[in-house]
Amino acid sequence: TQLLEQSPQFLSIQEGENLTVYCNSSSVFSSLQWYRQEPGEGPVLLVTVVTGGEVKKLKRLTFQFGDARKDSSLHITAAQPGDTGLYLCAGGLAGKSTFGDGTTLTVKP
Amino acid sequence: KAGVTQTPRYLIKTRGQQVTLSCSPISGHRSVSWYQQTPGQGLQFLFEYFSETQRNKGNFPGRFSGRQFSNSRSEMNVSTLELGDSALYLCASSYLQGNTEAFFGQGTRLTVV
Numbered sequence: 001t002q003l004l005e006q007s008p009q010f011l012s013i014q015e016g017e018n019l020t021v022y023c024n025s026s027s028v029f030s031s032l033q034w035y036r037q038e039p040g041e042g043p044v045l046l047v048t049v050v051t052g053g054e055v056k057k058l059k060r061l062t063f064q065f066g067d068a069r070k071d072s073s074l075h076i077t078a079a080q081p082g083d084t085g086l087y088l089c090a091g092g093l094a095g096k097s098t099f100g101d102g103t104t105l106t107v108k109p
Numbered sequence: 110k111a112g113v114t115q116t117p118r119y120l121i122k123t124r125g126q127q128v129t130l131s132c133s134p135i136s137g138h139r140s141v142s143w144y145q146q147t148p149g150q151g152l153q154f155l156f157e158y159f160s161e162t163q164r165n166k167g168n169f170p171g172r173f174s175g176r177q178f179s180n181s182r183s184e185m186n187v188s189t190l191e192l193g194d195s196a197l198y199l200c201a202s203s204y205l206q207g208n209t210e211a212f213f214g215q216g217t218r219l220t221v222v
Contacts, residue, residue: 031209031210033209033210033211035213040197040215040216040218041215041216042113042199042201042213042214042215042216043152043199043213044213045210045211045212048210088152090209091209092207092208092209095157095164095165095206095207096154096157096165096167096207097142097144097154097157097201097207097209097211098154099144099151099152099154100151101151102151102152
């Protein structure tokens with residue numbers, strides 16, 4: 001059973017479009033992280049959300065933590081080819097890190 | 110400051126052999142975690158070391174082991190390699206134990222033939 005479910009699994013869009021990807025769980029997390037990973041590289045930390053209902057913005061990326069701290073979303077406005085990559089959410093449970101399977105995003109020029 | 114360094118970047122081994130991977134964390138970070146990433150299973154937690162002690166372990170067989178040195182550098186060893194061990198092995202460092210806010214290395218791509 002996957003503790004963190006991410007959707008959609010794959011997303012292919014045109015440059016300039018908006019998109020939202022989701023990270024859901026039945027467990028409550030004290031914090032969630034979002035990472036972006038490019039092929040052949042390690043994941044790069046984008047943001048940490050801690051408080052239920054929290055919204056954080058990073059340029060064209062908006063991250064939200066659910067009120068119950070069980071889910072999170074990532075919204076990208078006016079996507080660019082440089083946003084292409086695997087987006088992973090992660091959280092800690094019982095001292096162990098758990099990652100979702102990720103959303104593979106392709107932004108076509 | 111320097112990021113997380115993993116060596117080697119690429120490795121090809123034969124079934125039955127053993128392999129040792131190395132990870133140097135960010136200076137000042139005392140936690141090192143190891144992950145296995147495959148297309149089918151995603152990113153799977155192997156174990157975490159903090160102050161030279163293994164603090165947590167994922168659901169991997171005993172063929173996977175690790176250690177951490179006093180300078181926080183860590184090594185991971187896989188013995189009796191199997192084809193299914195082919196994967197990208199990632200190391201992540203953080204300041205606190207059990208912290209999922211971590212910094213990853215570029216990984217070691219292991220291919221078992």
